[in-house]
Amino acid sequence: MRKLSSDRMSELFERLDSLCPLYLPGEKDGAVSFVRYEQGVDYAVGALNTVRSAKDFFFPQVENIAAFRMTGKKIEILENQNGNEPFVVFGVRACDAASFSLLDQVFLSEPVDPYYRDRREAGTVITVACGEPDTSCFCTAFGIDPAEPKGDISVWLTDGFLYWQPRTDKGENLTENLTDILEECDGGEIKSYQDTIKTIANQLPLANLNLSYWENTDEKEIFASPVWDEIYKGCLGCGLCTFVCPTCQCYDVRDFDCGETVRKFRCWDSCMYSDFTRMAHGNPRKTQKERFRQRFMHKLKYFPENNGGLVSCVGCGRCVRSCPQGLNIVKTARRVSDD
Amino acid sequence: MQITKTIKKLVSEGKADRVFGWKKGELGFDTEPALFTEDFDSVVYNSLCGANLCKYMINETKKDGTVLLLLKPCDSRGLQLLTKEHRVRREKIYALGVPCRGKIDVDKISDKGIKGMIDIQENGDTLTVVTLYGEQTVPRQDVLYEKCLSCVGKEHVGCDEVLSPELSEDTTVNDRFAGVTALEEKNPEARFAFWRSQLSKCIRCNACRNVCPACSCVKCIFDNPSSGMDSKANADDFEENLYHIIRSFHVCGRCTDCGECSRVCPEKIPLHLLNRKYIKDIHKLYGDGDEAALLTFTKDDAEPSVVYERGEGHA
Numbered sequence: 001m002r003k004l005s006s007d008r009m010s011e012l013f014e015r016l017d018s019l020c021p022l023y024l025p026g027e028k029d030g031a032v033s034f035v036r037y038e039q040g041v042d043y044a045v046g047a048l049n050t051v052r053s054a055k056d057f058f059f060p061q062v063e064n065i066a067a068f069r070m071t072g073k074k075i076e077i078l079e080n081q082n083g084n085e086p087f088v089v090f091g092v093r094a095c096d097a098a099s100f101s102l103l104d105q106v107f108l109s110e111p112v113d114p115y116y117r118d119r120r121e122a123g124t125v126i127t128v129a130c131g132e133p134d135t136s137c138f139c140t141a142f143g144i145d146p147a148e149p150k151g152d153i154s155v156w157l158t159d160g161f162l163y164w165q166p167r168t169d170k171g172e173n174l175t176e177n178l179t180d181i182l183e184e185c186d187g188g189e190i191k192s193y194q195d196t197i198k199t200i201a202n203q204l205p206l207a208n209l210n211l212s213y214w215e216n217t218d219e220k221e222i223f224a225s226p227v228w229d230e231i232y233k234g235c236l237g238c239g240l241c242t243f244v245c246p247t248c249q250c251y252d253v254r255d256f257d258c259g260e261t262v263r264k265f266r267c268w269d270s271c272m273y274s275d276f277t278r279m280a281h282g283n284p285r286k287t288q289k290e291r292f293r294q295r296f297m298h299k300l301k302y303f304p305e306n307n308g309g310l311v312s313c314v315g316c317g318r319c320v321r322s323c324p325q326g327l328n329i330v331k332t333a334r335r336v337s338d339d
Numbered sequence: 340m341q342i343t344k345t346i347k348k349l350v351s352e353g354k355a356d357r358v359f360g361w362k363k364g365e366l367g368f369d370t371e372p373a374l375f376t377e378d379f380d381s382v383v384y385n386s387l388c389g390a391n392l393c394k395y396m397i398n399e400t401k402k403d404g405t406v407l408l409l410l411k412p413c414d415s416r417g418l419q420l421l422t423k424e425h426r427v428r429r430e431k432i433y434a435l436g437v438p439c440r441g442k443i444d445v446d447k448i449s450d451k452g453i454k455g456m457i458d459i460q461e462n463g464d465t466l467t468v469v470t471l472y473g474e475q476t477v478p479r480q481d482v483l484y485e486k487c488l489s490c491v492g493k494e495h496v497g498c499d500e501v502l503s504p505e506l507s508e509d510t511t512v513n514d515r516f517a518g519v520t521a522l523e524e525k526n527p528e529a530r531f532a533f534w535r536s537q538l539s540k541c542i543r544c545n546a547c548r549n550v551c552p553a554c555s556c557v558k559c560i561f562d563n564p565s566s567g568m569d570s571k572a573n574a575d576d577f578e579e580n581l582y583h584i585i586r587s588f589h590v591c592g593r594c595t596d597c598g599e600c601s602r603v604c605p606e607k608i609p610l611h612l613l614n615r616k617y618i619k620d621i622h623k624l625y626g627d628g629d630e631a632a633l634l635t636f637t638k639d640d641a642e643p644s645v646v647y648e649r650g651e652g653h654a
Contacts (some may be wrong), residue, residue: 234372238546267572324603327370
């Protein structure tokens with residue numbers, strides 16, 4: 001483990017950014033998101049989670065796949081994918097870091113998604129432990145430890161010091177370039193900081209979410225639960241929860257007609273939208289109840305069944321905080337299981 | 340609770356067979372819109388009931404029976420709009436006005452650096468915020484929704500019954516058009532830069548559209564695959580601008596200024612400023628009567644040249 005005095009953090013950011021582009025949580029017009037680091041950008045150290053999750057780095061909301069140009073009867077295929085230069089993202093929380101493993105299940109299993117894979121290879125993830133978990137947090141319900149975040153490098157920000165622990169080869173390689181400013185230290189120094197985090201995490205009101213009903217009940221029975229008839233009533237059918245969610249990974253492929261050229265791009269889709277799963281014969285989910293149910297069945301039942309029991313939620317609490325009408329995954333999971 | 344008593348009485352008298360109101364959420368400080376067919380004791384109404392419920396009536400009144408709807412003063416204007424535009428079957432609604440003295444924006448409490456909120460207790464003009472890290476007090480006025488800081492009025496409109504109207508307060512502290520005036524005073528380049536920067540945060544979640552009582556198209560152009568305009572993401576860096584410009588123009592002259600668009604935006608884009616700009620201009624050009632100025636023809640309507648002249652400097 002290594003450490004650095006907290007007042008030298010901007011020096012660290014300068015150094016990282018000189019190695020390859022650095023992104024970190026910063027405030028823009030009242031909302032915190034991952035922004036490109038430059039002089040004058042302040043790291044939003046107090047913000048627990050960004051509005052959008054860190055999945056954007058590997059699975060962006062929109063990405064080009066290819067473009068086509070028509071000249072008479074000739075069609076030319078144009079490469080227009082965004083490049084994959086190495087980059088570093090600092091300030092990822094334990095929950096978002098855990099979401100990458102879930103996305104890997106989807107995009108890195110056969111057939112491998114080359115766009116996602118290339119970005120995963122290009123990115124180095126530096127996580128930061130959560131000193132003050134908030135009421136909406138429930139990552140511990142999924143075995144995620146906010147005091148011991150994963151990633152290529154883990155960082156703890158205590159009073160006065162930044163502690164730095166590389167975890168992967170990528171993390172070690174990056175650290176090699178920074179040995180002159182990061183001094184070696186004994187890892188024991190962060191123990192009490194971690195203990196405090198654990199004490200808080202255990203008191204969080206949503207952290208005792210119990211999914212045993214979901215694990216042990218037949219999917220047809222859950223699907224047919226009468227609770228769905230009531231619980232969706234407040235749902236607006238907007239895509240907010242799906243777009244801020246670090247584990248939602250549904251997408252659509254679209255054409256953008258630019259006249260002589262057509263741009264094929266991929267963009268996030270939302271199971272809350274009326275034309276999601278629309279096919280030649282029509283739409284199998286015609287009502288908001290069915291769309292609402294699909295979102296939670298996917299996360300809590302279908303995904304685990306197809307991925308060795310992994311639940312497609314990391315407890316980041318974004319849906320808890322952002323849903324305009326106060327609906328969220330915890331509420332749904334508990335009501336359906338009558339917990 | 341007087342509201343529960345009134346609800347039970349109205350249902351027993353046959354005025355309605357179900358209730359659309361709010362119920363307690365998973366935490367001590369959240370509520371959710373909900374439909375009640377029994378268990379009326381679990382209807383809650385407090386300072387955390389910011390959501391406007393009137394738009395749910397579009398679907399609810401397609402069903403049989405009568406629904407008792409709880410409405411704050413600003414929500415009642417939304418129901419009035421939906422009624423005028425024949426989007427709801429008004430005869431299937433029993434509109435019960437409930438008093439309002441401004442609603443609490445939990446994000447504003449968080450913005451004060453208060454973390455680990457467990458509960459919010461209200462004592463007059465002070466809130467006690469119970470957190471994992473101890474208790475803190477916050478002046479109520481500091482954490483009201485933006486929409487409440489320039490309240491559109493404490494009087495209900497078009498309700499069948501209003502409960503305790505004397506308890507409603509106008510919580511206005513800001514001139515309603517102050518934000519618009521500040522933008523008008525900027526030069527066009529600075530104003531353009533302001534909106535480009537704000538709108539570039541948009542994630543196209545459609546929450547502003549779906550919550551808006553004036554956005555009641557059966558099939559929105561942005562959802563319609565046959566329109567050539569449907570999109571789930573911003574395919575280029577002007578598309579979200581286009582979306583908001585079209586949406587705000589479409590509700591222009593119909594917007595009730597309920598402030599829901601800004602309340603629900605996860606990126607805190609001040610969308611109400613677009614709507615208020617139109618409202619301010621309409622008031623200036625056509626007066627601030629109740630009639631929908633842009634849907635009403637009168638022989639002495641301003642000619643286009645006059646509109647241009649009166650609107651000069653505010654383009």
